[in-house]
Amino acid sequence: MFEGFMIHAWIVASIVAIVAGIVGFFVVLRGSAFAAHAIPNGAFAGAAGASLIGASTLLGLGVFAVLGALGIVGVGRRGRGDVATALVLAFMLGLGALFLSRTVEYAPEVYSLLFGEVLGISTTDFVPTIALAAVSIAGIAILYRPLMLSSVLAEVADARGIPTLAVEVCFLVVVALATTMTIPVVGTLLIFSVMIGAPAAARSFTSRPGAAVALSVAFALISVWAAIAISYKTNYPIGFFVGTISAAQYVLGRFWRGLAGRLVMTAGSRARATAT
Amino acid sequence: MIPGDSAVFAPGFFSSSTVHTALVVGAIVSVVSGVVGVFTVLRGQSFAGHAFSDLGTTGGSGGFLVGIGPLWGFVIAGVACAGALELIGVQRARGRDLATGVVLGAALGLGALFIYLDTTAASTTGVTQTVLFGSIFAVSSSALPLAIGLGAVATVAVLVTYRPLLLSSASPELAAARGIPVRLVGALFLVVLSIAAALAAITIGSILATALLIGPAATALRLTRSPGRAMVAATLLGLVITWLSIVLAYDSYDWSASGAGWPVSFFVVALVLIVYVLSDVLRPRRFARRGRGTVHV
Numbered sequence: 014m015f016e017g018f019m020i021h022a023w024i025v026a027s028i029v030a031i032v033a034g035i036v037g038f039f040v041v042l043r044g045s046a047f048a049a050h051a052i053p054n055g056a057f058a059g060a061a062g063a064s065l066i067g068a069s070t071l072l073g074l075g076v077f078a079v080l081g082a083l084g085i086v087g088v089g090r091r092g093r094g095d096v097a098t099a100l101v102l103a104f105m106l107g108l109g110a111l112f113l114s115r116t117v118e119y120a121p122e123v124y125s126l127l128f129g130e131v132l133g134i135s136t137t138d139f140v141p142t143i144a145l146a147a148v149s150i151a152g153i154a155i156l157y158r159p160l161m162l163s164s165v166l167a168e169v170a171d172a173r174g175i176p177t178l179a180v181e182v183c184f185l186v187v188v189a190l191a192t193t194m195t196i197p198v199v200g201t202l203l204i205f206s207v208m209i210g211a212p213a214a215a216r217s218f219t220s221r222p223g224a225a226v227a228l229s230v231a232f233a234l235i236s237v238w239a240a241i242a243i244s245y246k247t248n249y250p251i252g253f254f255v256g257t258i259s260a261a262q263y264v265l266g267r268f269w270r271g272l273a274g275r276l277v278m279t280a281g282s283r284a285r286a287t288a289t
Numbered sequence: 290m291i292p293g294d295s296a297v298f299a300p301g302f303f304s305s306s307t308v309h310t311a312l313v314v315g316a317i318v319s320v321v322s323g324v325v326g327v328f329t330v331l332r333g334q335s336f337a338g339h340a341f342s343d344l345g346t347t348g349g350s351g352g353f354l355v356g357i358g359p360l361w362g363f364v365i366a367g368v369a370c371a372g373a374l375e376l377i378g379v380q381r382a383r384g385r386d387l388a389t390g391v392v393l394g395a396a397l398g399l400g401a402l403f404i405y406l407d408t409t410a411a412s413t414t415g416v417t418q419t420v421l422f423g424s425i426f427a428v429s430s431s432a433l434p435l436a437i438g439l440g441a442v443a444t445v446a447v448l449v450t451y452r453p454l455l456l457s458s459a460s461p462e463l464a465a466a467r468g469i470p471v472r473l474v475g476a477l478f479l480v481v482l483s484i485a486a487a488l489a490a491i492t493i494g495s496i497l498a499t500a501l502l503i504g505p506a507a508t509a510l511r512l513t514r515s516p517g518r519a520m521v522a523a524t525l526l527g528l529v530i531t532w533l534s535i536v537l538a539y540d541s542y543d544w545s546a547s548g549a550g551w552p553v554s555f556f557v558v559a560l561v562l563i564v565y566v567l568s569d570v571l572r573p574r575r576f577a578r579r580g581r582g583t584v585h586v
């Protein structure tokens with residue numbers, strides 16, 4: 014499990030988990046779950062298009078992810094955000110279906126992008142993965158304060174003159190870059206469960222942003238590491254384990270929140286009882 | 290009919306039984322999507338609608354695996370997930386999206402496993418393509434009765450619960466105050482939504498069904514504020530888009546020398562997006578008849 018080629022997979026997967034944990038925290042905070050699902054999913058069309066014209070898959074993913082992010086904001090400006098997201102996503106997937114129908118040779122490779130193939134990562138993926146990870150984290154670091162403020166208190170952000178729309182565009186582009194690098198590893202359909210499950214669970218355990226981001230990264234690492242290990246042993250697709258573990262984390266988080274809420278309540282009633 | 294490449298309807302269009310089935314299925318899906326879609330958009334459940342059609346991947350591949358066919362697989366997976374969403378039971382929109390995402394993620398993981406098992410154990414190679422992207426031309430006429438039955442159930446369910454559904458979509462508090470079981474209505478709607486998504490999924494593929502479910506309804510709601518009229522408009526719009534796409538896809542076999550047609554799915558989603566974006570330009574700046582309120586209650 015820790016031979017030469019697997020070391021590579023572990024490192025790449027760890028980078029993916031760290032970025033997903035950090036970016037995902039803001040995805041959950043802003044309620045952008047649908048966009049975070051749509052961008053990597055639609056970017057899949059880019060991979061199909063790239064294989065059609067013989068370009069690099071990663072380039073195709075990146076271009077379509079960014080275009081998708083811009084499209085969601087563009088169409089969504091005048092109308093309901095969720096409708097715009099749904100239609101942009103569907104259109105990009107339709108393009109993907111068109112590209113796939115034009116090319117038959119590369120279809121299996123494209124399908125592996127849907128569900129991921131962490132065990133098949135080659136050395137060539139190393140540099141762009143690290144570069145994209147660095148850019149995503151730097152983007153979040155730069156955006157941190159305006160992003161935080163516009164996520165939690167949109168009105169206050171407006172009043173302080175923070176360009177909310179620009180922040181939204183920048184954030185979605187960061188999501189696009191982050192998903193571009195994660196897609197070849199865990200697949201378009203599953204990256205999003207790491208981005209949602211781990212941060213949502215983390216927020217159930219703490220309300221302090223810093224601690225929640227750290228916890229979110231930890232949860233993401235646990236889910237990706239465990240998924241690789243089990244997938245390596247059983248030979249079943251990694252996406253299955255990523256999805257299941259992320260969902261389990263979310264359920265655990267909700268369970269914990271429910272338990273904590275009940276403890277606080279009983280403590281409160283006991284305090285009231287002693288006071289009277 | 291003019292023979293040759295310039296004909297709108299390529300030779301054999303009206304005599305092909307595949308096309309007949311496709312046109313009928315397209316009509317059923319348009320009606321169901323129009324009726325259910327209006328409420329999906331009104332309730333802000335586009336993500337749930339998309340999730341259900343995505344879940345079709347899981348249901349469809351699972352259906353292939355156990356040999357009950359994709360449509361039953363779609364429906365069973367959809368109803369199971371509607372149950373899961375209702376169990377989590379988050380009412381706030383932001384939290385609801387999150388819960389939808391988590392259920393969707395878990396179900397897609399299961400789908401990945403099913404597809405893996407399909408391709409390795411059952412050696413049904415085309416399954417991924419069929420389940421994910423579907424093809425209206427691949428719907429066999431034997432699936433028609435089931436499709437009609439499910440479509441009728443979904444449409445009738447919405448029409449019967451029309452008033453409580455509308456009230457609890459517009460104002461859950463007011464509906465609760467009037468004694469409407471809001472949660473029950475919500476759960477019922479989720480089940481109906483999953484059936485509608487399943488029907489759309491067999492037509493244009495599970496990951497594209499969203500467009501047909503959301504697009505015409507959202508466009509119609511831009512043009513009229515009355516939900517009833519929006520349903521009629523969405524149905525007609527869906528019908529025109531689907532049928533036009535079938536014609537275009539059928540014609541596209543002659544567009545290139547290789548004879549490989551363009552997928553129906555692509556035409557559907559492209560037309561849906563174009564119509565939605567155009568409707569923003571065309572929509573009346575201010576509604577002429579004011580005082581009709583956002584929705585009829």
